[in-house]
Each structure stands twice: as structure tokens, then as C-alpha cells.
Amino acid sequence: GAVVSQHPSRVICKSGTSVKIECRSLDFQATTMFWYRQFPKKSLMLMATSNEGSKATYEQGVEKDKFLINHASLTLSTLTVTSAHPEDSSFYICSAAGTSGFYNEQFFGPGTRLTVL
Amino acid sequence: GQNIDQPTEMTATEGAIVQINCTYQTSGFNGLFWYQQHAGEAPTFLSYNVLDGLEEKGRFSSFLSRSKGYSYLLLKELQMKDSASYLCAVIVGGGNKLTFGTGTQLKVEL
Numbered sequence: 001g002a003v004v005s006q007h008p009s010r011v012i013c014k015s016g017t018s019v020k021i022e023c024r025s026l027d028f029q030a031t032t033m034f035w036y037r038q039f040p041k042k043s044l045m046l047m048a049t050s051n052e053g054s055k056a057t058y059e060q061g062v063e064k065d066k067f068l069i070n071h072a073s074l075t076l077s078t079l080t081v082t083s084a085h086p087e088d089s090s091f092y093i094c095s096a097a098g099t100s101g102f103y104n105e106q107f108f109g110p111g112t113r114l115t116v117l
Numbered sequence: 118g119q120n121i122d123q124p125t126e127m128t129a130t131e132g133a134i135v136q137i138n139c140t141y142q143t144s145g146f147n148g149l150f151w152y153q154q155h156a157g158e159a160p161t162f163l164s165y166n167v168l169d170g171l172e173e174k175g176r177f178s179s180f181l182s183r184s185k186g187y188s189y190l191l192l193k194e195l196q197m198k199d200s201a202s203y204l205c206a207v208i209v210g211g212g213n214k215l216t217f218g219t220g221t222q223l224k225v226e227l
Contacts (some may be wrong), residue, residue, distance in 0.1 A: 042161070043220040045217070093159055108161075
């Protein structure tokens with residue numbers, strides 16, 4: 001149990017386009033979802049926390065108008081990178097916490113590799 | 118702010134034991150996780166400590182000292198597949214928001 005999926009796994013886009021990444025909890029209800037980005041050989045940096053049905057809370061330095069997060073249901077959150085630029089190229093990972101595991105355990109998705117040309 | 122530090126890189130020999138340290142300075146500490154991450158993949162859960170002491174799980178053990186702001190991950194009988202990045206992460210407060218350490222890249226050699 002406690003499986004989190006992400007789609008797509010890889011995406012290549014042109015500069016200026018928008019990209020949507022989906023994160024789904026497959027077998028449990030995710031009351032909270034988290035979005036991270038990770039640069040090569042670096043650790044995970046939390047971008048934002050989203051609770052189902054409410055606005056996301058962004059970490060300091062993360063532009064909320066550029067990284068749009070929607071958590072419309074207990075099994076789905078989306079991250080949209082708007083007007084992507086090459087510096088947005090990164091590995092984006094979501095995680096979910098909710099009705100599975102111990103109360104503060106997060107389950108991670110497999111990640112999405114975004115390359116902006 | 119929160120500081121969570123780990124050594125950047127470590128190298129060890131197959132079959133040996135390696136200890137990866139994590140020191141943290143946070144307020145409202147409420148638990149520490151260790152994750153393993155292979156390149157291009159999601160982190161996978163290894164251990165969780167919230168009380169002082171040693172938690173053992175097969176070849177992997179994790180230790181926590183809350184008073185010292187210190188944890189370590191001990192890997193025994195190292196295998197080549199253990200070559201990966203190891204991340205410690207701290208939960209602060211009553212929620213489940215994780216703050217990750219800098220990560221340690223472990224290389225296991227023959």
C-alpha cells in the first residue's frame with residue numbers, strides 16, 4: 001500500500017511554455033501533499049505544501065505565480081510550471097501524507113524530470 | 118532557521134560498516150527520518166527516530182540523541198547496491214513538513 005504516482009516521468013518543453021505535473025495517491029487519501037525540487041547531486045528542497053481544498057503554502061523564495069499548485073481532491077495534486085525557462089529544469093518530486101502509515105510519514109512519488117530548452 | 122548538516126561524500130568497501138552522521142539545529146523537533154535515494158529516483162524510507170536511542174532494522178540502524186541534535190545511520194555488510202545518496206530529514210512542530218539535510222553520497226567499492 002501507500003503508493004504515489006507522478007505523471008509524466010519526463011518532459012521536455014520549449015522555453016515559455018507551461019508544464020503540468022500530476023501527483024496521485026493510489027491507495028490512500030492524501031490530506032497533505034508536498035512538492036519538492038532537486039538539482040543534480042543536491043538534496044530535496046521543499047517548494048510548497050498543499051492541503052486538500054485550500055491554497056498551497058509556499059516556502060520562502062518560491063514564486064507562487066510561477067509554480068501553480070492545485071489540490072482539488074484527496075488523491076490528486078498538480079504542479080504547473082508556468083512560462084518555463086531553462087533555469088526551471090530540475091527533478092520535481094511530490095510526496096503525500098494522510099491516512100496511511102504513521103501520522104507524519106510521507107510517501108514519495110517517482111519524480112518528474114523537467115528539461116526546458 | 119534550521120540547519121541540517123551531513124558529510125557530502127563518503128567511500129567505503131564492500132562488506133564493511135559505514136556510519137553517516139547528521140547534525141541538526143532546529144526548534145520544535147518532532148522526529149527524524151533517514152531516506153535512501155538512487156540517482157533519478159524517489160527517496161525510499163529507511164528509518165524513523167523520535168526518541169533517543171538506536172533503532173535496528175536488518176543491515177540498517179539509526180541512532181538519535183535529541184539533546185545533542187545528532188543522528189547517525191549505520192550500514193552493515195555493505196553491498197554495491199548500497200551506493201546511493203542518504204538523506205536525513207527532520208520534522209518540526211506538529212505537522213508533517215520535512216526539512217532535508219544536505220545529503221551524503223555514499224560510494225561502495227570492491
